Amino acid sequence: MENGTSDFFNLKELPHVVRALDRNLKVQENILNVIGNTPIVKLNKIPKQEGIQCDMYAKCEFLNPGGSVKDRIAYRMVLEAEQKGILIPGKSVIIEPTSGNTGIGLALASAVKGYRCIIVLPEKMSDEKVNTLKALGAEIIRTPTEAASSSPESNINVALRLSKEIPNAVVLDQYNNPCNPLAHYDGTAEEILWSLDDDVDMVVIGAGTCGTVSGVGHKIKERCPKCIVVAVDPHGSILAEPEELNKSDVEIYQVEGIGYDFLPRTLDRKIIDKWIKTDDTASLQMSRRLIKEEGLLCGGSSGAAMCAAVQAAKSLKAGQKCVVLLPDNIRNYMTKFISDQWMEAQNFKPIPKNDKLWWWNKTLDEDDDLIQPIKSLPNNTSTDEAVSALRENKASVISIVDNKGSISGVITADNTRMRLANLDGSFTEKLEKFIVKKYYKVDLSNSPTLGAVSRILDIARFVIVVKTDKSNIQKPIGVITSENLLSYVTNKGNQVNGK
């Protein structure tokens, strides 16, 4: 996959497939037929509360059958590859690196059309996406979130490697495939223009592969040149500021589907009038508002787009029209930002107050006896040794530290058993494969309360306690389980109550 240096596609000259803008056929041939033709819904409460003068509309891409805007490009790429004889049903194997939603779209098309489908996605992406993919019959390969796109470990390079190893494999390659922006040029943009009678003053669209913003941008500018095209890019991504392309450290953010550390060929910077950077907290809080206040059951990047739209639409006057595209649906995030406890654990939301419990607001101290000591092993330990340590310590969790003593993950009995059951019953794989990176921790240097620990234990089997020093080393201090917290608060509670 190239690195954004080639010219953008000439969308006008490519072959077009524009569907009738009416989905109300009595019976549809199959589920792929109902991709697209999503509704545009007026936004009411949020624009009013934010003092917006113009009319704001949501393009509800989360109502696509696979749950996202990416159904459109997945189906379009499959259809075109079939027409060209690149994909042969029953024979070809579809392999794609994705942040999940393109994978779901491809798995949906594969289920209906009969392809084997292998999806390669970073660990950051939600388990809900993985379970949906599996239910659709796709095979999943996870890659480290922190792997830069150019590294051999990245989902892009793993997919390319697999495509060379597996017979009849085809990578449709959403990052370079003109069908990606074309699906939006012919579909999404036509629909927006139809809904608003070719009169749109602003579109606000999250930027991932940038197929949506580039394809919609091109068609809308052709038919409505006054329209301002706004692209939304999270902090930690380089799409808005390509001069950061050579930044060595990859900054991790939680919102899924937007932002990259390289410039995809499917991005046309010339069509974008304005870039707005967004952050996790405001984005995910805005997603929760879209759900609660507007009844739009959308995902995290929808909140990012809405945050940017609220900012950008302040420049529009009464009577003007701003469309914000909501790419995916709540289903992908049921255990993530839809969970209050998850939001609190990430510091995206305050812990609820509880004045009735003596211990709720108590700060966790390093010498509190509810913190159980945790064994730490260096990350170059062999898998066999680490598993023996789990066994000998009768511990359910051990921390793994880098050469500076900073925690880089944990190994747990649960995960190790699961991997063992899913492998061939041996520990021949490197320890790296057994390390869990998604776990919950509290940092003593932030003075966490027992209430905060208790809220995390609502959704996790344990909380790791760490302490960050001045040189940013996160030293593992211990671990707390529900049993530890329960016995601490009941024992101490008896003392407090004089029993």
Ligand SMILES: Cc1ncc(COP(=O)(O)O)c(C=O)c1O
């Ligand atoms: C949830 C979500 N939002 C936004 C996007 C960005 O869309 P695009 O790749 O067209 O830029 C994606 C792409 O995968 C996505 O999954």
